Structure formats: structure tokens, C-alpha cells
Amino acid sequence: MSRTLHLNAFLMGVGHHEAAWRHPRTDPTRVADVRHFQELARTAERGTLDSVFLADGLAVGPAVRHNIQAVFEPLTLLAALATVTEHVGLIATASTTYNEPFNLARAFASLDHLSGGRAGWNIVTSAQAREAWNFNLDDHPAHADRYRRAAEFVDVAVKLWDSWEDEALVLDAAAGVFADTDRVHPIDHTGDHFRVRGPLNTPRPPQGRPLLVQAGSSADGVAFAGRYAEAVFTAQQTLADAQGFYAALKRATAAAGRDPDGVKVLPGIAPVIGGTEAEARALADELSALIVPEHALAQLSGMTGLDLTGLPLDGPLPDLPDVSAVQSHQSRYQLVVDLARRERLTIRQLITRLGGGRGHRVVAGTPEQIADQIELWFTEGAADGFNVMPPLLPSGLDAFVDHVVPLLRARGLFRHEYTGRTLREHYGLPRPASGYATRELVTA
Amino acid sequence: MSRTLHLNAFLMGVGHHEAAWRHPRTDPTRVADVRHFQELARTAERGTLDSVFLADGLAVGPAVRHNIQAVFEPLTLLAALATVTEHVGLIATASTTYNEPFNLARAFASLDHLSGGRAGWNIVTSAQAREAWNFNLDDHPAHADRYRRAAEFVDVAVKLWDSWEDEALVLDAAAGVFADTDRVHPIDHTGDHFRVRGPLNTPRPPQGRPLLVQAGSSADGVAFAGRYAEAVFTAQQTLADAQGFYAALKRATAAAGRDPDGVKVLPGIAPVIGGTEAEARALADELSALIVPEHALAQLSGMTGLDLTGLPLDGPLPDLPDVSAVQSHQSRYQLVVDLARRERLTIRQLITRLGGGRGHRVVAGTPEQIADQIELWFTEGAADGFNVMPPLLPSGLDAFVDHVVPLLRARGLFRHEYTGRTLREHYGLPRPASGYATRELVTA
Ligand SMILES: Cc1cc2nc3c(=O)[nH]c(=O)nc-3n(C[C@H](O)[C@H](O)[C@H](O)COP(=O)(O)O)c2cc1C
Ligand SMILES: Cc1cc2nc3c(=O)[nH]c(=O)nc-3n(C[C@H](O)[C@H](O)[C@H](O)COP(=O)(O)O)c2cc1C
Numbered sequence: 072m073s074r075t076l077h078l079n080a081f082l083m084g085v086g087h088h089e090a091a092w093r094h095p096r097t098d099p100t101r102v103a104d105v106r107h108f109q110e111l112a113r114t115a116e117r118g119t120l121d122s123v124f125l126a127d128g129l130a131v132g133p134a135v136r137h138n139i140q141a142v143f144e145p146l147t148l149l150a151a152l153a154t155v156t157e158h159v160g161l162i163a164t165a166s167t168t169y170n171e172p173f174n175l176a177r178a179f180a181s182l183d184h185l186s187g188g189r190a191g192w193n194i195v196t197s198a199q200a201r202e203a204w205n206f207n208l209d210d211h212p213a214h215a216d217r218y219r220r221a222a223e224f225v226d227v228a229v230k231l232w233d234s235w236e237d238e239a240l241v242l243d244a245a246a247g248v249f250a251d252t253d254r255v256h257p258i259d260h261t262g263d264h265f266r267v268r269g270p271l272n273t274p275r276p277p278q279g280r281p282l283l284v285q286a287g288s289s290a291d292g293v294a295f296a297g298r299y300a301e302a303v304f305t306a307q308q309t310l311a312d313a314q315g316f317y318a319a320l321k322r323a324t325a326a327a328g329r330d331p332d333g334v335k336v337l338p339g340i341a342p343v344i345g346g347t348e349a350e351a352r353a354l355a356d357e358l359s360a361l362i363v364p365e366h367a368l369a370q371l372s373g374m375t376g377l378d379l380t381g382l383p384l385d386g387p388l389p390d391l392p393d394v395s396a397v398q399s400h401q402s403r404y405q406l407v408v409d410l411a412r413r414e415r416l417t418i419r420q421l422i423t424r425l426g427g428g429r430g431h432r433v434v435a436g437t438p439e440q441i442a443d444q445i446e447l448w449f450t451e452g453a454a455d456g457f458n459v460m461p462p463l464l465p466s467g468l469d470a471f472v473d474h475v476v477p478l479l480r481a482r483g484l485f486r487h488e489y490t491g492r493t494l495r496e497h498y499g500l501p502r503p504a505s506g507y508a509t510r511e512l513v514t515a
Numbered sequence: 516m517s518r519t520l521h522l523n524a525f526l527m528g529v530g531h532h533e534a535a536w537r538h539p540r541t542d543p544t545r546v547a548d549v550r551h552f553q554e555l556a557r558t559a560e561r562g563t564l565d566s567v568f569l570a571d572g573l574a575v576g577p578a579v580r581h582n583i584q585a586v587f588e589p590l591t592l593l594a595a596l597a598t599v600t601e602h603v604g605l606i607a608t609a610s611t612t613y614n615e616p617f618n619l620a621r622a623f624a625s626l627d628h629l630s631g632g633r634a635g636w637n638i639v640t641s642a643q644a645r646e647a648w649n650f651n652l653d654d655h656p657a658h659a660d661r662y663r664r665a666a667e668f669v670d671v672a673v674k675l676w677d678s679w680e681d682e683a684l685v686l687d688a689a690a691g692v693f694a695d696t697d698r699v700h701p702i703d704h705t706g707d708h709f710r711v712r713g714p715l716n717t718p719r720p721p722q723g724r725p726l727l728v729q730a731g732s733s734a735d736g737v738a739f740a741g742r743y744a745e746a747v748f749t750a751q752q753t754l755a756d757a758q759g760f761y762a763a764l765k766r767a768t769a770a771a772g773r774d775p776d777g778v779k780v781l782p783g784i785a786p787v788i789g790g791t792e793a794e795a796r797a798l799a800d801e802l803s804a805l806i807v808p809e810h811a812l813a814q815l816s817g818m819t820g821l822d823l824t825g826l827p828l829d830g831p832l833p834d835l836p837d838v839s840a841v842q843s844h845q846s847r848y849q850l851v852v853d854l855a856r857r858e859r860l861t862i863r864q865l866i867t868r869l870g871g872g873r874g875h876r877v878v879a880g881t882p883e884q885i886a887d888q889i890e891l892w893f894t895e896g897a898a899d900g901f902n903v904m905p906p907l908l909p910s911g912l913d914a915f916v917d918h919v920v921p922l923l924r925a926r927g928l929f930r931h932e933y934t935g936r937t938l939r940e941h942y943g944l945p946r947p948a949s950g951y952a953t954r955e956l957v958t959a
Contacts, residue, residue: 093688100686103718104668105598105629129617131716136696142717144625150594151629151763154549173649181588185549185595204712205617242544244537247807252580268648272575273586274547363691 076449076484077302077335077456077498079122079162080115080468082108084139087341088462089370089426090361092139103142105151107479111465112152115159118472121497122160122191124284124304124458125149129169130201134373137366151215153186160494162191162284167224168217169197169206173267176228180276188277188493193284193304196221214401218291223262225299227284230258232280233505233512234270246373250274256507279503284492288316288402297323300334301500302457306403306430307338308410313453335455335498338448339431342441343462344470347488348464351435358462359423367422374400374407384419405431415441428460438474445475520893520928521564521746521779521900521942522920523606524559524912528583531785532906533814533870534805536583540910547586555909556596559603562916565941566604566635568728568748568902569593573613574645578817581810589679597630604938606635606728611668612661613641613650617711620672624720632721632937637728637748637772640665642844654789660847662735667706669727669743674702676724677949677956678714694718700951723947726938732760732846741767744778745944748902750847750874751782752854757897779899779942783875783894786885787906788914795879802906803867804849811866812886818844818851847874871905883916889919890928 081087085097085107092099101107115123125145145163161182165175175192183190196217197203201209211217239254258269285300287293296303305319307313316338321331345351345360364384372379375391382389394405407430411421427433434444448454461467479485491497507508508513525531529541529551536543545551559567569589589607597605605626609619619636627634636655640661643648647655655661683698702713731737738939740747747764760782765775775786787802789795808828818821819835826833838849851874855865871877878888892898905911935941950956 090691092686092693093691099688099693103628103684109598129621129716130712131699131714133696135694137691137693139693140716140718142625142628144622144717147590147594147622147625147629150591151598153593154553154598169615170618174614177573178588178591181586184547184586185591201712206615207710240547242536244543244617247534247581247805248538249536249543249581249583250579255575255579266648266651268574268645269587270575272573273588274584274585295783321751338898361691366691478693 075486075499076445076479077337078118078120078485079124079337079456079458080111080120081124081126081339082111082456082464083126083460084141084464086463086467087428087460088358089138089367089429090358090363091463093361094358094463095272096463099475102139105143105148107465108143108148108185109152109155110467111296112156112159114465114468114472114485116156118476119489120159121456122162122494123152124162124193125164126193127164127166127195128199128202129166129197130199130205134366134369137363143246144169149182150185153182153189158489158492160189160191160282160497161186162193162197162282164193166195166197166202167221169202170210172224172227172265172269173231176231176271176272179281180232180271180273181250183276183278183281184273188495190276190278191282191284191302191494193286194225194299195286214289215291216296218287220264221295222298223264227258227260227265227267229280230260230506230512231267231269231271232276233507235259235273235275236505236508237275239278240274256513275505278493278495279505282500284506292402293319293323295398296320298327302335302337302498305336305338306406308406308431308432309451310448310451310453313338313448314451317453333500337456337458339428339458339460340445340455341428341431341433341460342467342471342475343433343435344438344441344467344474345435346437348436348440351437355427355433355435359426362426364419364422367426368418371425373424374404379418382418385417386419388416406430427462429473431460438478441475442478442482445479446482449484464481466470519930519943520889520923521781522562522564522929523566523568523667523781523900523902524555525568525570525783525902525904526555526584526908526909527570527904530907530911531872531904532802533582533811533873534802534807535907537805538802538907540907543583549587549592551909552587552592552782553596553599555912556600556603558909558912558916562920563933564603565900566606566938567596568606568637569608570637571608571639572643572646573610573641574643574649576645578810578814581807590626594629595628597626597633597912600931601907602634602936604633604726604941605630606637606726608637608639610639610641610646611665612656613646615673616668616671616709617675617715621717623725624676624715624717627720627722627725628717632848632939634720634722634921635726635728635746635938638665638669638743639730647823658733659735662731662739664708665739666742667708670706671702671704671711674704674950674956675711675713675715676720677951679717679719680949680952681719681723684718700957719949721952722937722939723949726942726944736846737763737767740764740778741773742771746779747781747782747940749780750876751897752850752876754892754897757782758895769927777944781900781902782898783872783902783904784889785872785873785875785877785904785906786911786915786919787877787879788882788885788918789879789880789913792880792884795881796955798864799871799877799879803870806866806870808863808866811870812862815866818848823862826862829861832862832865832903850874871906875904882922885919886922886926889923890926893928897910
């Protein structure tokens with residue numbers, strides 16, 4: 072294998088389709104059952120997937136009437152998944168806007184220690200005003216400000232992870248020396264957002280630093296990814312758009328002075344799998360029929376910032392404002408506008424298209440057809456791998472692992488077994504040295 | 516059994532004695548091994564203990580040269596223990612001074628969901644200046660200010676846990692109704708320290724609210740415990756002092772309008788167990804001999820706020836300032852001063868006395884002698900149970916569970932098997948109703 076595909080299983084409730092929990096093939100009570108997620112993680116491991124991933128948001132709104140709400144906080148849930156798996160990576164979303172770097176660096180270090188080097192952090196800046204309201208604010212900080220804070224936040228976190236050099240833990244019982252304090256460094260960080268003395272209160276984690284993952288797609292988001300991210304999630308509808316994003320991200324990485332191979336781009340794919348194409352389409356139709364239109368319309372209104380709730384479902388979308396006016400989720404907004412215009416969709420058609428993956432690409436077909444799409448994007452410069460978003464869980468992940476993964480293996484695109492132990496090893500990424508050991512971070 | 520003893524296993528590294536990690540009966544590399552803690556939790560469960568507990572601090576100082584440093588963050592570690600146990604309660608320390616109530620309420624709710632109702636929160640206000648330096652501050656806020664913030668913090672957390680009524684999760688797939696939004700309440704909290712809109716982003720946890728534990732012993736600390744705590748950890752050296760604290764805490768609880776039985780007082784006990792008294796004393800002496808005096812002196816200097824590092828080990832302590840001048844850990848300071856004066860200890864003797872349990876009571880003896888002490892304090896109005904702090908781990912917890920617990924059972928003081936599933940049930944405490952369901956928290 073010259074170049075290996077990377078596959079991440081995005082775990083969400085009982086499936087990514089917004090009506091998944093209403094479908095007879097799911098059991099919605101399992102959203103509160105840790106064993107459900109443990110089984111999913113084991114399935115991902117059976118498929119030698121690189122990682123599992125949990126999204127997160129810090130607020131709940133009226134949409135919870137119709138929409139499944141996550142029960143578990145990602146870091147605690149992943150700690151519980153770590154104990155029943157051995158290889159699969161564990162990526163948790165956490166916000167730089169509503170946490171303190173010391174606490175978060177420390178929790179991720181703990182997960183990395185617990186799991187033997189399998190922790191990853193999906194760095195988000197929290198785009199909803201509703202989240203701000205839970206953290207003493209009237210509105211969320213502006214987009215650019217959130218990214219500025221995020222950059223300083225990650226700088227601090229990296230210094231904290233590096234603050235114990237790898238050799239600092241001495242454990243010399245005879246001499247009574249637990250740690251070599253010459254190798255445990257205060258970080259003395261002073262910046263616009265944070266003052267943090269350090270060192271971190273835990274030895275350096277097995278991976279040195281957890282894997283840094285990111286999913287911002289705006290100009291600020293791509294610049295941030297170029298500087299920090301080692302894996303990037305993205306929603307892309309067409310091959311051409313995905314190629315454009317892929318190239319832009321690799322350019323941004325090079326522009327930041329990093330090796331473009333050091334960042335893996337993983338577009339989302341929601342595979343609706345059937346034994347025949349007709350079976351797959353039938354499942355997709357069943358799911359579409361379970362969408363609650365008022366709910367979907369409210370979601371779309373939130374996403375576009377326009378009140379669409381009065382409009383006829385079978386009419387066209389009204390004119391939408393320019394993306395620059397959108398403070399929250401600019402790239403997803405652009406994607407929705409482009410999709411609606413390109414395919415001249417009615418409101419009902421748009422709702423149906425978004426229901427399967429909230430803007431991520433939905434591919435309904437046989438395992439071969441899905442493997443073909445994966446191979447096409449992978450070989451045509453659109454992806455280093457995929458963020459797999461099964462419409463139904465667990466059945467959709469089982470189908471992917473049992474029927475699509477073997478095809479990818481047979482084509483020489485994907486590993487037959489794990490060759491490494493850590494998440495960084497799965498993604499083919501190096502273990503960074505401590506900036507204090509290399510003297511890069513030593514100032515005086 | 517009319518009145519049942521409650522037992523908590525305080526898990527700390529490879530033992531509570533400050534030199535535990537140097538003793539041949541421990542393996543210090545296990546401080547970074549999650550299986551070590553999983554085995555300890557299983558041992559606690561074998562002994563039908565009420566709970567295990569993890570302390571926490573948000574900084575590391577130069578003492579890490581000689582002193583073991585925890586590797587894991589408590590909430591993530593307890594999530595990993597939840598998956599290998601069924602009954603034992605899981606109590607994590609977390610600071611109200613350096614967290615946001617939304618994040619912390621949510622993480623504890625997640626642990627409670629993960630564990631089927633076994634989460635407890637040891638509420639601390641973080642007394643070290645070194646902790647403040649990691650959170651944008653030059654010094655820690657004053658003692659009274661920290662407790663004021665703690666009170667508002669817990670008020671907010673309670674509202675958040677209550678924000679989903681128990682019946683709010685509907686999961687009506689046919690009707691497409693996930694949650695009954697009439698039973699999911701914004702909390703609209705506005706106070707001196709926090710503005711939090713709510714509701715929490717997770718359904719009500721199995722226990723309604725995690726068990727609230729506290730360990731402050733100052734006047735402010737006792738008043739806080741009287742108002743909020745359901746279990747209280749405390750360091751007490753003598754029966755008389757413990758009786759005084761017990762009575763004061765029950766009075767404070769009654770004064771806050773609560774049932775004094777609704778709070779369980781658990782003094783610490785560090786049991787040094789031997790087949791004979793001589794064996795126990797020999798083990799205690801072995802551990803004393805492993806103390807690094809310079810390190811112990813530095814710790815004592817930190818605790819007293821006086822620089823003792825120059826003084827002769829076999830001389831007396833100098834005069835110590837009055838407790839009111841101490842901003843950080845007033846009660847422990849008082850305990851140390853009283854102990855040194857009462858027994859006219861030299862500095863070396865004091866260091867040896869503190870090495871076994873950092874001020875907690877050390878009892879060296881046979882299982883019978885230890886059971887006698889437990890029974891005495893329990894029946895004489897000094898304790899509702901104990902915070903068990905084995906000097907060596909795992910061996911000290913094994914000895915306690917295998918040799919002391921059976922005696923306590925035979926004497927009718929302790930359960931033979933678990934009768935409940937949740938941590939609240941183990942402690943004989945009711946499951947609180949949501950203040951929104953009872954309309955207590957509904958304002959308009
Ligand atoms: C696959 C994927 C997963 C995401 N998960 C989260 C998440 O869990 N929480 C969150 O706040 N944002 C999440 N986002 C949103 C991004 O972090 C980011 O805020 C969004 O793409 C807008 O980026 P922009 O502001 O740079 O346009 C996700 C995005 C993608 C593509
Ligand atoms: C058994 C026990 C465990 C404690 N654990 C912690 C801890 O993990 N973290 C912490 O900051 N303080 C801890 N404390 C300290 C108390 O929370 C509290 O700060 C201290 O007793 C001082 O209280 P006061 O300020 O009311 O005197 C502990 C105290 C006891 C007795």
C-alpha cells in the first residue's frame with residue numbers, strides 16, 4: 072500500500088439521519104446506554120477503522136422536541152470506550168471558547184494516558200448564540216475573535232502537554248526521586264486571552280500531544296487548520312468542491328510552514344447501504360418519510376438565518392443573504408445555498424437532501440457503489456479518507472464494516488489489520504517531541 | 516441493622532503514605548495504569564464499600580520531585596472505572612473556583628448516566644495560589660469569596676440537573692416527539708458570579724442529582740456543608756475533636772433547615788494493618804524510614820506558611836501564627852498546630868505523624884483493633900462512616916476488605932451485600948425530585 076485510506080466512524084445517537092430514531096431498525100432508548108457506544112467502538116475496531124468521533128454542542132434549544140439530544144459528554148464517554156477497545160482512536164469535540172486551556176489540556180492528557188495513546192481533540196469554537204448564554208454572555212463572540220482565542224488556546228495546550236519532557240518521570244524509589252524537576256517546565260504563558268503558569272499536572276501523554284482535529288471551513292477556519300490541524304473533517308457535496316477544499320487546505324498547511332502530508336482531509340460520507348441499489352434507495356425513502364417537516368424547516372431557518380416556517384414546502388427557497396453576513400456556520404450555509412441553486416430544489420427537496428447528513432454527502436447504493444465513490448474521491452485528490460456517518464446505528468456501521476471495508480481492503484486501499492497502537496500511528500503521523508526537550512519552547 | 520456504617524475508599528496513587536511509592540510492596544509505575552485503578556474499584560466493590568473517591572488539585576509544584584503526582588483527571592478516570600464495576604459509587608473532586616457550572620454539571624450528569632446513578636461530586640474551592648496561576652490570576656481569591664462563588668455554583672448546577680424533569684424524555688417514535696419541551700426548562704440564572712440560561716444539554720441523570728460531597732472544615736466550610744453537603748470528609752485526630760466536628764456539622768445542617776441525617780460525616784482513617792500489632796507497627800516504621808525529610812519539611816512549610824527548612828529536625832516547632840491569618844487550608848493548619856502542641860512533638864516526630872495521612876488519623880494494629888476504633892467512633896457520635904485511606908495500594912485496600920470488613924459485618928455494623936444500585940441508595944439518601952417538577956424552581 073503506497074497511500075492508505077483513513078476512516079473515522081462518526082458516532083451520533085442511533086444514527087446520522089435526523090429521523091433515525093423513528094425508524095424501526097433503531098432503538099432510541101440506547102442513546103442513554105453506554106453499552107450501545109461500546110458496541111459501536113468495538114465494531115469500528117473490528118473494521119480496523121482509524122478512530123471514532125463524538126461531536127458536541129454546549130446548549131439545547133426547542134429543537135429537542137423532535138431531534139435526538141446526546142446524553143453523554145464526549146470525554147467521559149470516550150474514557151468508557153477506551154476500556155473496551157485496544158486500538159481504535161478516540162476523538163472528542165471540545166470548545167476553545169467555553170473552556171480553560173489548563174482543564175482541557177489536562178482532560179485530553181488523561182484520556183491519552185487512559186487509552187494508551189489514542190486521544191484526539193476536535194477543536195471547535197462554538198458557533199451558536201445559545202451556547203454563549205450558558206457561559207455568562209449575551210451573544211457569542213465574533214467569528215474572528217473566536218478563532219484568535221482558539222489559536223492562543225491551542226498554543227497554551229501544546230506548551231502544557233510539552234511541559235513534562237518524556238524523560239521527566241523518573242520513579243527512582245531508591246533515591247526517592249519521583250520526577251526530574253529539571254525536565255518539568257513552567258510554561259509562563261502570557262497572551263491576550265490567557266495567563267497560564269504551568270506545568271501541567273500530569274506527565275507527558277503517550278502520544279506527546281493528542282491528535283489535533285478540526286472542522287472549520289471558512290477562510291479563518293482553513294487558516295487555523297493549516298497551522299494546527301492534523302486531521303480535518305469537512306462537508307462536501309461534489310467532487311469538484313471537495314477537490315477545491317482539499318487543495319486549499321494543503322496550501323494553507325504549506326503556507327504555515329508545515330508538510331501538507333501532515334494533515335489528513337476527511338470529507339463526510341453518509342452511506343445508505345443496500346444489497347441492491349433499489350434496496351438502498353428504499354431505505355433512504357423510508358427515512359425521508361419519517362422527517363418531521365416543521366422541525367426540519369425550523370432547523371433550516373436556524374441555519375440560514377431566515378424565517379422559512381411560513382413558506383409552502385413545495386415552492387422554491389427565497390433569496391438568501393450573502394455568506395459574509397453569516398456569523399455562525401459560514402461554510403455550511405454556503406453549501407446549502409449552492410446545493411439548492413445548483414439543483415433548483417424546492418424547500419421539501421432540500422429538507423430531504425439535508426436530512427441524511429446535515430449537509431454531508433449522502434451516497435445510497437450497494438457496497439460496491441459506495442466503495443467506488445470512496446476510491447474515486449481518494450484517488451482524485453479530494454480526500455485522504457472519510458468521516459463515515461451511518462444513517463442508522465448500529466446497523467449502518469455494521470453494514471459498512473462488514474460489506475464496504477472488505478472491498479476497500481481487497482482493492483489495496485485500506486489496512487487489513489492495525490500496524491500501530493496509537494491514533495497518530497493509525498493516521499501515519501509522527502509523535503511530536505516536546506518543545507522543551509528540543510529547546511524550541513525554552514525562552515530564557 | 517438499625518444504623519449502617521458507610522465506607523468510602525479514597526484511592527490515591529499507590530497509597531496514602533507519602534513514601535508509599537518507595538516501599539517494596541508497591542509498583543510506582545502503576546500510577547499511570549488505568550487497570551491499577553480498575554482493580555482497586557473492583558476490590559472496593561468486593562468489600563461492598565459505598566464508594567471510591569479521587570482527590571484533585573489543579574497545579575503541580577516543585578514537590579513533584581519527591582512526591583507522587585496523580586496522572587489521571589478524576590472524571591475521565593471514574594468513567595473508566597464505571598465500566599468495570601456495577602455497584603460502587605464514584606466520587607470525583609472538582610473545583611468551583613476554576614470551572615464553569617454548565618460544563619461541570621454536564622460532566623457529572625454524564626458520569627451519572629454512564630454509571631447508572633453512581634456519581635458523586637466532592638466540591639472543593641481550590642486553596643493553592645499555584646492553582647490560581649494556571650487560570651489567569653495572580654493569586655487565589657480570598658477564602659470567603661471562594662465559598663460565595665461555590666454556593667452560587669452549586670445553585671446553578673442543581674437547577675441545571677433539575678432542568679429536565681424526569682418525565683421529559685418521551686422518545687415517541689410514532690409521533691416524532693423526542694422530548695416533552697414543556698418539561699425541559701430554561702433556568703435563567705442571573706447572579707453575582709454566573710449568568711446561565713440553560714436548560715442542561717442532557718436529560719436528568721439517574722440519581723436526579725449526583726451525590727454532593729464536601730470536605731471544608733473552616734466556619735465557612737461547615738456552613739456550606741450544612742447547606743449543601745450529603746457526605747462530608749474530614750481529618751480528625753482525636754475522638755473528642757471528631758465528636759465536636761460531628762455535632763457542629765449536624766447543627767449546621769439543621770440550621771440550614773435540613774434533616775441532620777441527610778448528611779453523613781466520614782472522618783479519614785489510614786489503617787496500617789498487620790496480623791499482629793507488632794507487624795503493623797513494623798510496617799508503619801518501614802514507611803516512616805522512607806520519608807524524604809527535606810521534602811516533608813517543605814510540605815510542612817507550605818502547610819504552615821512558615822519557612823521551616825533551616826530548622827533542626829529534632830528540635831521543637833517555632834511559634835505558629837494564629838489560624839485566622841491563614842488564607843488557604845485553615846482547618847488542617849489548626850489540626851497540625853494542635854497535634855504538635857498536645858503531644859509536644861519535635862519537627863521529625865511531626866513529619867512522621869503527618870506522613871501516613873497528611874493529617875488524617877493513622878491507626879496501626881490488627882484487623883480487630885482497627886474494627887474496634889471504627890466501631891468506637893461510629894457509636895460514640897464521631898462518625899457516620901469512614902474515608903478509608905490505605906497507606907499502600909493495592910495491598911492496604913485488600914487487607915481492609917478481606918480482614919476488617921468481615922469483622923464489621925459480623926458485628927452488624929456493615930452491609931453483607933449491596934441492597935441498592937445507586938450511590939444515593941448506598942448512603943441511604945433520597946433521590947431528590949426536580950425543583951421544576953415540584954414548581955419550587957419555577958419563578959414566573
Ligand atoms: C464533520 C463535522 C463535525 C463538526 N462537529 C462539530 C461539533 O461537534 N461541535 C461544533 O461546535 N461544531 C462542529 N462542527 C463545526 C465546525 O467546527 C465549524 O464550527 C464549522 O464548520 C464552521 O466553521 P467556520 O466558522 O470556519 O465556517 C463540525 C463540522 C464538521 C464538518
Ligand atoms: C479527605 C479530604 C479530601 C480533600 N480533597 C481535596 C481535593 O481533592 N482537592 C482540594 O482542592 N481540596 C481537598 N480537600 C480540602 C477541602 O476541600 C478544603 O479545601 C479544606 O478542607 C479547607 O477547608 P476550609 O477552607 O473550609 O478550611 C480535602 C479535604 C479532606 C478532608
